[in-house]
Amino acid sequence: MSATPAYSPLDVKNVLWLLAAMAFVLAPHVPRLPYWMAIFVGLIIGWRAWIAWAAWHFPGRGFMLALTIAAAFGVWVNYRSLFGREAGVALLIVMAALKLLEMRTQREVTLSIYLGFFLVITSFLFGQSIPLGIYMLLCVWIFVATMIGFNRVGRSPTLSERLRPAAALVVQALPLMAAFFLLFPRVQGPLWALPRDTATARTGLSDNMSPGGISNLIKSDEVAFRVQFEGNMPPNDTLYWRGPVLTEFDGKTWRMPELSELAQPRYAHTEKLVRYAITLEPHQKTWLFALDVPAELPARVSMLYDLQLRNIVPVNQRMRYEIASWLEYRYGERTYSRYLRYTQKLDEDRNPRTIALAREWFQENPNARAFIARTLQHFNREFTYTLEPPPLEGANPYDDFLFATKRGFCEHYAGTFTLMMRAAGIPARVVTGYQGGEVNPLNKELIVRQADAHAWSEVWLPGEGWVRIDPTAAVSPLRIEGGVNAALGPIGVVNSLIAADQFGMLAQARYTWHLLNSNWNQWVIGYNSERQRQFFANLGLPSVDWRTLGFYLVIATFLVGGAISLGLLVRDRPRRREAALVAWQRYCAKLAAAGVARAPHEGPLDFLARVKSLKPKIAPQAEEITRRYVEARYGAGASREELRELLRRVRDLRPA
Numbered sequence: 001m002s003a004t005p006a007y008s009p010l011d012v013k014n015v016l017w018l019l020a021a022m023a024f025v026l027a028p029h030v031p032r033l034p035y036w037m038a039i040f041v042g043l044i045i046g047w048r049a050w051i052a053w054a055a056w057h058f059p060g061r062g063f064m065l066a067l068t069i070a071a072a073f074g075v076w077v078n079y080r081s082l083f084g085r086e087a088g089v090a091l092l093i094v095m096a097a098l099k100l101l102e103m104r105t106q107r108e109v110t111l112s113i114y115l116g117f118f119l120v121i122t123s124f125l126f127g128q129s130i131p132l133g134i135y136m137l138l139c140v141w142i143f144v145a146t147m148i149g150f151n152r153v154g155r156s157p158t159l160s161e162r163l164r165p166a167a168a169l170v171v172q173a174l175p176l177m178a179a180f181f182l183l184f185p186r187v188q189g190p191l192w193a194l195p196r197d198t199a200t201a202r203t204g205l206s207d208n209m210s211p212g213g214i215s216n217l218i219k220s221d222e223v224a225f226r227v228q229f230e231g232n233m234p235p236n237d238t239l240y241w242r243g244p245v246l247t248e249f250d251g252k253t254w255r256m257p258e259l260s261e262l263a264q265p266r267y268a269h270t271e272k273l274v275r276y277a278i279t280l281e282p283h284q285k286t287w288l289f290a291l292d293v294p295a296e297l298p299a300r301v302s303m304l305y306d307l308q309l310r311n312i313v314p315v316n317q318r319m320r321y322e323i324a325s326w327l328e329y330r331y332g333e334r335t336y337s338r339y340l341r342y343t344q345k346l347d348e349d350r351n352p353r354t355i356a357l358a359r360e361w362f363q364e365n366p367n368a369r370a371f372i373a374r375t376l377q378h379f380n381r382e383f384t385y386t387l388e389p390p391p392l393e394g395a396n397p398y399d400d401f402l403f404a405t406k407r408g409f410c411e412h413y414a415g416t417f418t419l420m421m422r423a424a425g426i427p428a429r430v431v432t433g434y435q436g437g438e439v440n441p442l443n444k445e446l447i448v449r450q451a452d453a454h455a456w457s458e459v460w461l462p463g464e465g466w467v468r469i470d471p472t473a474a475v476s477p478l479r480i481e482g483g484v485n486a487a488l489g490p491i492g493v494v495n496s497l498i499a500a501d502q503f504g505m506l507a508q509a510r511y512t513w514h515l516l517n518s519n520w521n522q523w524v525i526g527y528n529s530e531r532q533r534q535f536f537a538n539l540g541l542p543s544v545d546w547r548t549l550g551f552y553l554v555i556a557t558f559l560v561g562g563a564i565s566l567g568l569l570v571r572d573r574p575r576r577r578e579a580a581l582v583a584w585q586r587y588c589a590k591l592a593a594a595g596v597a598r599a600p601h602e603g604p605l606d607f608l609a610r611v612k613s614l615k616p617k618i619a620p621q622a623e624e625i626t627r628r629y630v631e632a633r634y635g636a637g638a639s640r641e642e643l644r645e646l647l648r649r650v651r652d653l654r655p656a
Contacts, residue, residue, distance in 0.1 A: 010109065013156045014149045015052040018112060019045050021142040022100065025119045028135070029093060032126065034078050037090060040071065044097040051101075064102055071098065089122045109150050116143050128525045130516060141170050172564050179556040185546035186529040205243050205432055207285070209455060210253040211389070211397050211412050220450040223281055224434060225289060226518055227446040230275040234291075236436050237480050238327050240456065240468065241289040241448060243433035245306040247343055249422075251350025252397050254415060254430045271328035279320045279521055286310045289433055289448075291325040292468070298323060305339070306429070307331070320526055332465035335427075340460060343427040351398040351419060358423035368426055368461050375420055376474040379413060382406055385476035410479075413471040414455040427460035431468075435480065442515045579643040580632035587625055587650045591615075594655035604630050618655050625649050 023045060030038050050056055059067075071094040072082065079087035096115040103112055120136045120143075145166035149157050225241075246254035273295055280288065288301060288309040297303060298321035300312040311319070348355065362371050389408045393400040398416045401408055408416075414430050421428035435454035437446040456470040473480045523531065536544045544552075588598045588607075596614050598607045608626040612619040628646045632638035638646070 009055075010052070010104070010106075011149070011156050012052045014109075014146070015103075016049060017142075017146045017149055017162070018103075018109065018116075019049050019052075019100065021139065021146050022096070022112070022116055022119075024142055025116055025123075025136075025139045026093060028123050028126075028132065029089065029119075032086070033090060033093070036074065037078070037094065040074075041093060041097045044101050048100045048103070058102065058104065064098065067101075068095070068098055071095070085125050089125065092119065092122065106150065110147075113143055113147050113150075130520050137170070141166055144169055175560045175564070176557065179553065179560055181527070182532075182535065183549050183553040183556055185549045186527070186532045205283070205285075205453060207244050207246075208253050208255040209246055209411050209415065209430060209432055211392050211401065211408065211415065222450045223514075224283075224448050224450050224452070225278050225280040226521075227279075227437065227448065228277045228444075229446070233439065233444070233446060234274060234327055237473075238291070239436050239446075240292060240431075240454075240470075241434040242292055242307060242309075242431060243287055243289050244431075245304075245308050245458075246430040246432065247306075249346060249419070251347040252394075254418070268330045271326055273324045274327055275322070275324045277320060277322045279318065279518070279526070280315060282315050282317050282319075284314050284316060286312075286314050288315070288319075288321065290323050291327060293329045293331055294323060294325050296324040318521060318525060320522070330465055332460060333463065335460060335465070340427045343429050343460065344422050344425060346419060346422045351396045353396070353399045354402050354416065354419055355423040357402070358420035362424035368424075368459070371424055371426070372421075372459065372469060375417060376469075376471060379417075379471050380474040383408070383413070383475050385409070385472065385479060410455045410472045413475060414457050417469065417471040418457045421457065421459050429458050431456055431458055440511045440514050440518075442511050443518065445514070445518055447514055580629055580638065580646065583625075583643070583646045583650045584629045584633070586647075587629075587653065590650070590653055591655050596655070615655055618653065621649065621653055625653070 026041060033041075051058060072091065075087060075091045075094065076082055079090065081087045082091055092115075096112070096119060099108070099112050099115060103109060117140070120139050123132060123136055141163070145162040148165055149162050152161075244256050247257055248255040274291065276291075278289065288311055290309050293307055294303060294309060297309070301321065302310050302312075304310060346355070358375075361374055365371065365374070384407045386407050387409060389401075389412060390405045392398075392405065398419055401412050402416055418428045418430050432453070432455045434448050434452045435456075436452050437448040439446055454472070456468060456472065458466045458468055460466050470480065532549075533544065536542075584604075591598070591611060594615070596611055602610075604626050608622055611622045615622070625646065628638070628642065628649070632643060632646065
């Protein structure tokens with residue numbers, strides 16, 4: 001006698017639904033996974049589908065144990081850890097896939113679905129964009145539909161019978177989700193303040209600059225940060241967003257010094273304060289961006305001697321900070337002599353022709369301002385601003401640029417100009433950051449992209465201090481006044497399509513998308529304790545603590561739950577006012593009065609058979625009434641005239 005299995009086979013369609021749902025939720029993770037892991041997970045899902053489709057036997061426990069150990073070892077070899085964001089999510093993915101392979105019972109199905117819900121959450125560890133949020137909501141919908149299919153008794157449900165109740169459940173959960181989002185007490189930091197692996201690289205400025213570095217960055221249309229000004233926005237040619245300051249030079253590459261002094265710089269200002277808020281995208285570095293010169297700093301931010309802003313920790317997540325700056329200032333008149341000597345250093349053996357030319361010009365007229373004007377005039381007269389300059393000779397790149405190619409981008413001009421200043425004995429340094437930006441007319445927000453990356457020079461002049469000199473402005477003034485696209489034409493496919501759109505529809509769609517992203521970043525991703533206080537202050541509740549929020553959350557939970565329950569009761573109440581049902585109840589009541597009562601378990605056709613046997617005289621009338629009722633109630637339905645006819649026949653019936 002063969003042993004009876006301890007479990008009943010799972011429905012094939014339901015298993016395939018679960019595998020498809022798991023594939024959907026794992027799809028965003030695939031580009032981040034090693035190739036072997038993506039192939040491994042795909043093979044496991046395909047294997048489980050074959051087991052369900054062909055009724056193939058499951059792998060043995062020993063094989064599953066060996067496969068689990070091998071997968072965990074592979075994760076450890078690839079990430080050198082089983083913990084952290086990257087390694088932990090990868091381990092969860094392979095283990096969830098292996099769970100599918102041994103899934104035999106309804107209990108294991110439920111566990112796999114719960115793992116799928118948890119994988120939905122892990123996607124937000126890597127990104128929190130609007131498309132990802134919509135996609136993950138669709139994944140939740142599919143998983144709920146899968147759960148409905150597995151809990152359906154009898155036949156396998158159709159597509160509509162899965163998706164419609166699943167959509168209803170998701171929609172019913174949205175008000176409760178919104179209540180928890182708004183009222184749950186926030187800790188300090190944004191909603192998605194989740195740990196990130198510091199090894200993850202991001203596109204952005206570097207702590208060094210050599211010819212060609214920034215021009216490659218210009219090709220990226222990614223947003224670097226967004227700015228909202230209080231009041232009117234300053235002119236575009238004053239929007240120099242200061243970033244890393246480069247003072248070390250080896251003949252080719254400009255670098256940040258290893259150590260920078262934290263002494264507070266001294267400066268004088270001659271203009272009213274400009275206040276603004278910056279929403280900075282993560283770039284894995286500590287530097288922040290601001291207009292020169294910062295007057296009021298955010299919390300946990302320090303300013304170096306060269307006006308660089310440094311955050312206390314790397315910017316590994318989107319960061320919003322408020323700051324104020326003076327746009328007209330005088331800074332650094334009393335600079336340390338040691339620092340001035342440091343900003344005059346250069347390698348005499350590299351770029352000798354550039355050094356010789358600078359010293360020759362300076363000897364002819366040893367006036368710093370005149371020498372600067374002559375250098376800028378030389379750039380303006382003989383040089384071309386281009387995004388794709390020719391390659392430069394490796395040993396002496398600035399010689400090759402100044403005397404041969406004469407075609408370059410901002411890093412070429414800033415690096416060459418700063419080198420010439422140092423050759424003439426003038427303290428100089430390179431400043432990198434961003435210049436300008438694009439204004440969104442829908443919300444007056446300034447969007448600064450990686451394409452706005454820029455480099456300029458600062459020279460120290462007696463009696464004036466550190467003075468910004470932008471040699472790119474001498475070559476291409478349009479770059480400073482209108483941006484890169486204005487100077488070089490549309491860069492990239494998107495900008496080219498927008499420029500070719502005569503009706504401006506693409507530009508309007510782009511601005512609308514940026515507006516949605518801005519609000520999403522501020523009120524969803526950046527919904528921290530401060531935003532929560534601001535939200536309740538706008539509602540007339542200026543001071544709320546965690547106890548008050550907890551009380552409001554309990555009340556909101558009961559109200560939302562009660563409203564949903566009441567709606568379900570109203571929706572599912574017996575439809576006593578339906579015309580066909582009313583007619584049938586009257587028909588049954590007449591027959592009951594005549595001694596033929598319908599039993600609670602008796603259907604219309606069975607009741608008709610009994611009526612015909614007990615009351616043969618009214619059999620034709622009873623048959624017609626029953627036929628019309630069954631058609632109206634359970635068949636194709638009935639028109640208003642047919643329902644009226646059914647009511648008339650019931651009214652005319654005389655069973656006694």
